Amino acid sequence: MRFDLITIFPEFFAGPLDHGIVRRAKEGGIVEVHVQDLREFTKDRHRTVDDRPFGGGEGMVLKPEPLFEAVEKLLGHSVGDSDKTAMAESRTAILLMSAAGRLFSQETARRYAKLERLILICGRYEGVDERVAEHLATEEICVGDYVLSGGELPAAIVVDAVTRLLPGALGNEASTQNESFATSDEPSGAWRVARGERCRMLLDYPHYTRPAEYRGWKVPEVLIGGNHAEVAKWRQNKAIEKTGRNRPDLTEEVRS
Secondary structure, rough: EEEEEEEEHHHHOOOOOOHHHHHHHHHHOOOOOEEEEEHHHHHOOOOOOOEEOOOOOOOOOOOOOHHHHHHHHHHHOOOOOOOOEOOOOOOEEEEEEEEEEEOOOOOHHHHHOOOOOEEEEEEEEEEEEEEEEHOOOEEEEOOOOOOEEEEEHHHHHHHHHOOOOOOOOOOOOHHHOOOOOOOOOOOOHHHHHOEEEEEEEEEEOOOOOOOOOOOOOOOOHHHHOHHHHHHHHHHHHHHHHHHHOOHHHHEEEOOO
């Protein structure tokens, strides 16, 4: 998998992507991460990447020219114009990181993990010229219902979330199956909770480690007893309980 990050702050990625799973994946040849300085595609001595918005308003808007040219350099061909648009590459996604985009989810990460390449455009300032979203990016992606200063943090999140789903990136492949936002193959009855709800997707179950008692708080006895069937049942129930408590939007009413 190859990641290309287009940004006006290339030094931003020197830290977040040089640790942990992403670093090991890079060292193991599982992923390649390339950072492209957007200012290299400007044509004035001030290396201008933004301008005032048409129609007035606050802030500045990233110009389309350097973004189109940066992506075209990475792709190795033109994406076309209003008269003729080049055919999109089936194994490549061009993502515009934007607060106005579709919400990034674990399912989105799984879909991206099946591709060969992600090109991530990091927005800045008040926004990005809409022609980038409409005619260059294949998707406009948001990581949450809040506004950040730019697309660099969201891009790093996408890289991390996708990398850990790639074969060989984790020491234990089952780790991605038994965590928050995992789906279940269990019959619908196994998802039922006491108040008549069912979870579409589960958060992770609670975890405990040594010491077995800390400041008077004890690890649940079922986790120490050695009965694996009971442990599995406890974890399922606790995952459902936590999902209903912390993410009620992931639950649905069970109709009788």
